[in-house]
Amino acid sequence: MALQKTLDAILVVGPSGMVGKVLCQALISRKSEFKRIAFFNDTSRPETEEKRQLFATFRNGGMEQVSGLYTDTEAFTGFDCVLMPLGNHAIKFQPTIIDTGIKAGVRHFYPSEWGADLTAGSNRTQRYYRDKVLTREHLEKRGRDEDTPDLGWTYIQLGRLAEWSIIKHFGIDNANHTADIYGTPEGRQSLLSTADAIAYTIETLRHPFSVADNGHRRPYRFHGASPTWKEIFDELEAITGHRYSVTYHDVESAVEKEARAKAVGDVDLELEASHQLIQGRGGTLLPEPFNNNLFPNIHPESVHSIFEKIFRDENMRKFLGY
Numbered sequence: 093m094a095l096q097k098t099l100d101a102i103l104v105v106g107p108s109g110m111v112g113k114v115l116c117q118a119l120i121s122r123k124s125e126f127k128r129i130a131f132f133n134d135t136s137r138p139e140t141e142e143k144r145q146l147f148a149t150f151r152n153g154g155m156e157q158v159s160g161l162y163t164d165t166e167a168f169t170g171f172d173c174v175l176m177p178l179g180n181h182a183i184k185f186q187p188t189i190i191d192t193g194i195k196a197g198v199r200h201f202y203p204s205e206w207g208a209d210l211t212a213g214s215n216r217t218q219r220y221y222r223d224k225v226l227t228r229e230h231l232e233k234r235g236r237d238e239d240t241p242d243l244g245w246t247y248i249q250l251g252r253l254a255e256w257s258i259i260k261h262f263g264i265d266n267a268n269h270t271a272d273i274y275g276t277p278e279g280r281q282s283l284l285s286t287a288d289a290i291a292y293t294i295e296t297l298r299h300p301f302s303v304a305d306n307g308h309r310r311p312y313r314f315h316g317a318s319p320t321w322k323e324i325f326d327e328l329e330a331i332t333g334h335r336y337s338v339t340y341h342d343v344e345s346a347v348e349k350e351a352r353a354k355a356v357g358d359v360d361l362e363l364e365a366s367h368q369l370i371q372g373r374g375g376t377l378l379p380e381p382f383n384n385n386l387f388p389n390i391h392p393e394s395v396h397s398i399f400e401k402i403f404r405d406e407n408m409r410k411f412l413g414y
């Protein structure tokens with residue numbers, strides 16, 4: 093039988109983001125299962141008091157802090173796996189991080205995914221996924237290099253993180269109980285809570301694989317639930333006690349919105365329009381088969397329970413614009 097390995101020395105790049113924070117906290121809670129857990133402090137980024145406090149919490153929890161730039165080979169030395177929960181404007185740096193990591197001896201990467209299956213429908217050609225697709229292509233290219241046949245990666249695919257599905261970016265105004273949706277009431281998307289997405293991510297780090305049978309190149313699909321927009325608004329109405337006034341728009345009208353945003357150089361608006369197209373065309377509906385049964389100890393939380401929880405949480409209420 094081919095030699096099985098797990099990922100034991102872990103570096104998180106992008107620890108201060110919404111997903112990165114939850115990932116670091118989860119690693120801390122399972123620290124004893126790893127040889128080394130660390131987070132990357134990108135010294136080119138602005139320092140804030142919030143970040144200083146967050147990093148102190150991580151250090152107190154037993155994570156190492158590694159400081160430097162994405163081109164510093166030394167900073168990446170001694171790790172077998174780098175996870176990159178980077179935000180929209182940083183996703184483009186991943187090929188550089190991968191090349192530096194490879195030089196330092198890293199042989200496994202979790203690129204910034206935690207989203208839709210990029211091979212589904214027309215996702216691969218959508219603007220929002222451009223840098224995610226380029227990153228996959230870069231990994232696949234480096235994986236063909238003669239000196240790195242052992243280069244592996246893990247793609248965590250889930251559809252949409254449930255907490256994000258009901259924010260302004262996706263057309264929902266919780267303060268005024270109105271919504272502008274590109275698509276139809278029957279349109280579906282797959283939703284998984286961030287906590288469950290990260291719980292699955294940690295399990296995959298512990299999931300043994302072998303390089304011999306290509307098991308080091310792992311696309312996982314984890315499914316929570318796939319409600320329609322109508323079901324989502326029914327939940328919101330039940331939880332908030334308010335009726336939502338929802339306007340459904342022709343999906344393809346977002347093409348023009350995307351082009352307009354591009355013409356004026358508004359990247360965030362361009363990404364928003366791209367997301368509307370992806371969503372309206374069913375791109376965030378996770379195709380089967382799912383891999384949940386590999387980790388039967390995780391029972392994804394229901395959409396109702398996730399929404400109820402976040403509407404009760406003061407910080408999350410702000411995030412929801414409520």
Ligand SMILES: NC(=O)c1ccc[n+]([C@@H]2O[C@H](COP(=O)([O-])OP(=O)(O)OC[C@H]3O[C@@H](n4cnc5c(N)ncnc54)[C@H](OP(=O)(O)O)[C@@H]3O)[C@@H](O)[C@H]2O)c1
Nearest residue numbers: 106108109110111137177178179181182204205207252253
């Ligand atoms: N499927 C979904 O519904 C969904 C929802 C949310 C996120 N995600 C995915 O999860 C991943 C992480 O997202 P997130 O929302 O957690 O990200 P985020 O909070 O926006 O940012 C994550 C990290 O990126 C860094 N960063 C941001 N802009 C940067 C820049 N210009 N240069 C260098 N670093 C920068 C941040 O560092 P600073 O603290 O220094 O700014 C932070 O550490 C992404 O792949 C995203 O697509 C998916």
